[in-house]
Amino acid sequence: MEQDNNTHIVIMAGGIGSRFWPMSTPDYPKQFIDVMGVGKSLIQLAVERFSSLCPLSNFWVVTSEQYVGIVQQQLPEIPLDNILAEPEARNTAPCIAYACWKIKCRFPNANIVVTPSDALVIDVIGFRKVIAQALSFTQERKAIVTIGVKPSRPETGYGYIKTFSSSIKNEVVKVEAFKEKPNRKVAEDYLADGHYFWNVGIFVWHVNMIMEAIRKYTPELARVMDNMSLSFYTDDEKRVIGELFPTCEKISIDYAVMEKAKEVYMLSAEFGWSDLGSWGSLHSLLPQDMDGNSAVGSEVRMIDCAGCVVHTSDERKVVIEGLKDYIVAEKNGQLLICRLRNEQMIKEWGR
Amino acid sequence: MEQDNNTHIVIMAGGIGSRFWPMSTPDYPKQFIDVMGVGKSLIQLAVERFSSLCPLSNFWVVTSEQYVGIVQQQLPEIPLDNILAEPEARNTAPCIAYACWKIKCRFPNANIVVTPSDALVIDVIGFRKVIAQALSFTQERKAIVTIGVKPSRPETGYGYIKTFSSSIKNEVVKVEAFKEKPNRKVAEDYLADGHYFWNVGIFVWHVNMIMEAIRKYTPELARVMDNMSLSFYTDDEKRVIGELFPTCEKISIDYAVMEKAKEVYMLSAEFGWSDLGSWGSLHSLLPQDMDGNSAVGSEVRMIDCAGCVVHTSDERKVVIEGLKDYIVAEKNGQLLICRLRNEQMIKEWGR
Numbered sequence: 001m002e003q004d005n006n007t008h009i010v011i012m013a014g015g016i017g018s019r020f021w022p023m024s025t026p027d028y029p030k031q032f033i034d035v036m037g038v039g040k041s042l043i044q045l046a047v048e049r050f051s052s053l054c055p056l057s058n059f060w061v062v063t064s065e066q067y068v069g070i071v072q073q074q075l076p077e078i079p080l081d082n083i084l085a086e087p088e089a090r091n092t093a094p095c096i097a098y099a100c101w102k103i104k105c106r107f108p109n110a111n112i113v114v115t116p117s118d119a120l121v122i123d124v125i126g127f128r129k130v131i132a133q134a135l136s137f138t139q140e141r142k143a144i145v146t147i148g149v150k151p152s153r154p155e156t157g158y159g160y161i162k163t164f165s166s167s168i169k170n171e172v173v174k175v176e177a178f179k180e181k182p183n184r185k186v187a188e189d190y191l192a193d194g195h196y197f198w199n200v201g202i203f204v205w206h207v208n209m210i211m212e213a214i215r216k217y218t219p220e221l222a223r224v225m226d227n228m229s230l231s232f233y234t235d236d237e238k239r240v241i242g243e244l245f246p247t248c249e250k251i252s253i254d255y256a257v258m259e260k261a262k263e264v265y266m267l268s269a270e271f272g273w274s275d276l277g278s279w280g281s282l283h284s285l286l287p288q289d290m291d292g293n294s295a296v297g298s299e300v301r302m303i304d305c306a307g308c309v310v311h312t313s314d315e316r317k318v319v320i321e322g323l324k325d326y327i328v329a330e331k332n333g334q335l336l337i338c339r340l341r342n343e344q345m346i347k348e349w350g351r
Numbered sequence: 352m353e354q355d356n357n358t359h360i361v362i363m364a365g366g367i368g369s370r371f372w373p374m375s376t377p378d379y380p381k382q383f384i385d386v387m388g389v390g391k392s393l394i395q396l397a398v399e400r401f402s403s404l405c406p407l408s409n410f411w412v413v414t415s416e417q418y419v420g421i422v423q424q425q426l427p428e429i430p431l432d433n434i435l436a437e438p439e440a441r442n443t444a445p446c447i448a449y450a451c452w453k454i455k456c457r458f459p460n461a462n463i464v465v466t467p468s469d470a471l472v473i474d475v476i477g478f479r480k481v482i483a484q485a486l487s488f489t490q491e492r493k494a495i496v497t498i499g500v501k502p503s504r505p506e507t508g509y510g511y512i513k514t515f516s517s518s519i520k521n522e523v524v525k526v527e528a529f530k531e532k533p534n535r536k537v538a539e540d541y542l543a544d545g546h547y548f549w550n551v552g553i554f555v556w557h558v559n560m561i562m563e564a565i566r567k568y569t570p571e572l573a574r575v576m577d578n579m580s581l582s583f584y585t586d587d588e589k590r591v592i593g594e595l596f597p598t599c600e601k602i603s604i605d606y607a608v609m610e611k612a613k614e615v616y617m618l619s620a621e622f623g624w625s626d627l628g629s630w631g632s633l634h635s636l637l638p639q640d641m642d643g644n645s646a647v648g649s650e651v652r653m654i655d656c657a658g659c660v661v662h663t664s665d666e667r668k669v670v671i672e673g674l675k676d677y678i679v680a681e682k683n684g685q686l687l688i689c690r691l692r693n694e695q696m697i698k699e700w701g702r
Contacts, residue, residue, distance in 0.1 A: 022668070301700070303689075314665075314684060317373070319700045321689035326673075330686060333665060337679065337688060338654075338672035349652070349670045 007054040007135055008110045008207075010099040013043055013063040013071065013117035014089055019278055019343070021350025022334030023311050031117040032070050035276060035311075036286065037296030041074055042276070043117040049124050050113065053131060060103065061117070062086060062095045081233070087242045093214075093221060093256035094248035096203075098241075100210050101225040105232050110207040111139050114253075119200065120285060122272025130170065130269040134204035137172050137265065144213065144258070145172065145204040148197025148266040149273045154187035157277050159199040159254065161266050166194050168268070175264040178254050197266060200273055203253065210257070217260040224248050279327045279343045283309035309340070358405040358486055359461045359558075361450040364394055364414040364422065364468035365440055370629055370694070372701025373685030374662050382469040383421050386627060386662075387637065388647030392425055393627070394468040400475050401464065404482060411454065412468075413437060413446045432584070438593045444565075444572060444607035445599035447554075449592075451561050452576040456583050461558040462490050465604075470551065471636060473623025481521065481620040485555035488523055488616065495564065495609070496523065496555040499548025499617040500624045505538035508628050510550040510605065512617050517545045519619070526615040529605050548617060551624055554604065561608070568611040575599050630678045630694045634660035660691070 017030030024030035031043045040048070047059060056077040063071055065085040072083065084098055096114055103110045113131055121127045134145040148161045150169070160179040178199065182190060190196035203210075215222040224244050231240035258264060274281050286294035286309065293302050297312035300320070307325040312318055315330050327343060329336045336346065368381030375381035382394045391399070398410060407428040414422055416436040423434065435449055447465055454461045464482055472478045485496040499512045501520070511530040529550065533541060541547035556564075566573040575595050582591035609615060625632050637645035637660065644653050648663035651671070658676040663669055666681055678694060680687045687697065 303696075303700075312686065315681075315686045316684040318686045319689065320687075321693055321696070321700075322677075323688060328686075328688065330666075330681075333667040335663065335666045335669045335679075335681060335686070336671075337674060338670065342672055345654075345672070349654075349672075 005054045005058065006107065006109045006111050006139075008058045008060060008103055008107060008112045009047075009050045009054065010060045010062065010096065010103075010112055010114045011043065011046055011117045012092065012095055012114065012201075013061050013067065014086055014095065015116075015118055017118065018347045018350055020282075020329075021346050022331045022336050023313070023329050025332070025334075025350070027066075028070065028332075029067075029118075030276070032067070032074060035282060035296075036120070037311075042120070043071070044074055045120070046115060046117050047075060047078075049121055049127060050115070050131070052128055053113070053135070057082070058107075060084065060099050062099050064089065085238075085241070086245060088246050089250075090245065090248045091250045092201075092253040093218065093251045094224075094245065096210070096253050097214055097221055097225050097248075098228070098245065100207055100214075101229045102232050104207045104211060105229065108207070111135055112205055112207055112210070114201075114203045114205075116201045116275070118276060120274045120276050122285075124271075126269070127271040127273075130267055130271060131202075131204070133170065133172070134267050137267070138204050138206050138209065141263075142206070142209050142212075143263045143265050144209060144261055145265045145267055146175065146258070147200055147202040147204075148268045149200050150268055150270050151191050151196065151198050154184060154191045155198065156181055156184055156187050158275065160190055160196045161199045163195050163197065163266055163268075169270060170267070172265045172267050175258075175266050178259045197268055198273070199254070200275070203258075209263075213257050213261045218249075218251070218256045221248055221251075221256065279309055279329075279346070280340055282311075283307075283327075283340065307340070356405045356409065357458065357460045357462050357490075359409045359411060359454055359458060359463045360398075360401045360405065361411045361413065361447065361454075361463055361465045362394065362397055362468045363443065363446055363465065363552075364412050364418065365437055365446065366467075366469060368469065369698045369701055371633075371680075372697050373682045373687050374664070374680050376683070376685075376701070378417075379421065379683075380418075380469075381627070383418070383425060386633060386647075387471070388662075393471070394422070395425055396471070397466060397468050398426060398429075400472055400478060401466070401482070403479055404464070404486070408433070409458075411435065411450050413450050415440065436589075436592070437596060439597050440601075441596065441599045442601045443552075443604040444569065444602045445575075445596065447561070447604050448565055448572055448576050448599075449579070449596065451558055451565075452580045453583055455558045455562060456580065459558070462486055463556055463558055463561070465552075465554045465556075467552045467626070469627060471625045471627050473636075475622075477620070478622040478624075481618055481622060482553075482555070484521065484523070485618050488618070489555050489557050489560065492614075493557070493560050494614045494616050495560060495612055496616045496618055497526065497609070498551055498553040498555075499619045500551050501619055501621050502542050502547065502549050505535060505542045506549065507532060507535055507538050509626065511541055511547045512550045514546050514548065514617055514619075520621060521618070523616050523618050526609075526617050529610050548619055549624070550605070551626070554609075560614075564608050564612050569600075569602070569607045572599055572602075572607065630660055630680075630697070631691055633662075634658075634678075634691065658691070 017024030062084045231237045291306040295310040303321040313331040368375030582588045642657040646661040654672040664682040
């Protein structure tokens, strides 16, 4: 049943958040955790962020089969039909295609935003304006709009979008190229250049536009989706998805479509965005005491500590003395104490 | 009913172990904890240590009312009648007097060892020999025998026993004086002198001898005990103890009796004794890895750490990176991370 509001939000929530062990584990990853200590998980914050744009019945979550129960529990207002379970992770292109093909079934005029579930936005009002602007752009013309955040540092952890013209804030400009995560030197050049923006993984498009682009640039993926779609909203859907979805090539939407498509635009924005990709980024976003410590937990006492980030879930009382620039994280019977500068090792330790 | 074996062991188990927070808490203190990670609590190790000397029906535990359940659970072989509950802590003299008066009731010829519950002995065989020697000494003559450990360092955390003659190992000698915990300078003098030994709080005496000494040097305490004893082994015991025991003066056995009595002897011994009074002493007693780390816990991984002591109870997986000379302790929803050199603060933090 088509609604008056043809905006749809697709939230990708299949990540396992291994860089945040032990707060985040494959059983209960980052997007489902109250990382900021505000009483809401990251995916709940994401839904809230978009909630002014369309009714919750227009929200879609694509996630791993094992997280479907968590999504239902945390987001009970989202219709069960709108929670799409990937039988296995095949990167973003199959994930997005699945959502768009399914939306097309019942909402053939859908204007879609695709977003990650585990990023953080500080200026939610500004963010909503940017998304609304992108949606009205794709409503009016055949275009793919990405959101580009003006870089504030030579970040090597993100991909970049290069624009033809030196974009100004809140202006839609043509994209010249998508760039993989750069090394430090290249990232510094990008920052100085002024034509490069952080690719935050938010895409806006009309359902017809993205399906057309996938058919054109990744015909094999489109073929699998066409076959899958025969089962949508039937009792056979789960079985068919289980059979066909894993046959999709593991490929990112950037590589499958964005880098090849012609009508790709970018809307540049500054809304205090973070992918919360590391303890360091979390540390910088949480409120800090006078010694630069940030703590999430019920009763955390820090004595003679500086520059630490503490995140405890199960502990009722925590005393930390004499640590400088450390991560202390505890959850579900697992404890990590390590220097912030060595956090790239956490992924391995948590295995 | 008198047994053939007239040896009785009195274990004092009323301490709250506040220097070991959060491993030890007033709800479940040190003596009931598997501090060494050997699968047995300190009090279980204490019972085991004495178990060759007499049957378990000759063991007595004096503890706080709130720990009676824990004692029963951890030491089910000890008769319930032999677990004596102090309605409130009144230091060691009333505690010991209560046990001795009660033992006298049914075992008028008892030869008694009094011991703390929370110390550690490395050479258990040597220890048993020393205790047996002391017991045969007090069996044959009217004497109080204390155990003195030859000091290996100028320890300021223990009281000292001064002997008249420069004692040799496994020899019973006359005691000249009991000394309070010394300052560093005095402790160094004691160590150099050769007449000073650590008072480890183990006393051996015949029940008649200690009762006589208490009557002589602390008549008021003896009077309360005489009144209490009318209720022993009756339904009225708990009520009477609850009423009378708190009227005892708070006084240590050293001060009440030992410092005044004439026939006081010491048996000097070297059996690897520690009162486990601090995280530092635990650290030095636990097995250490090549970097001087010692860890008790199910899965503790230490990377680039040195000189640390780790004790976790609830955690299933612990990763610690980049710490030097720290304590990491976790139990029952409470977590402590602090430098070993600041451990004197723990008592306060744990409140």
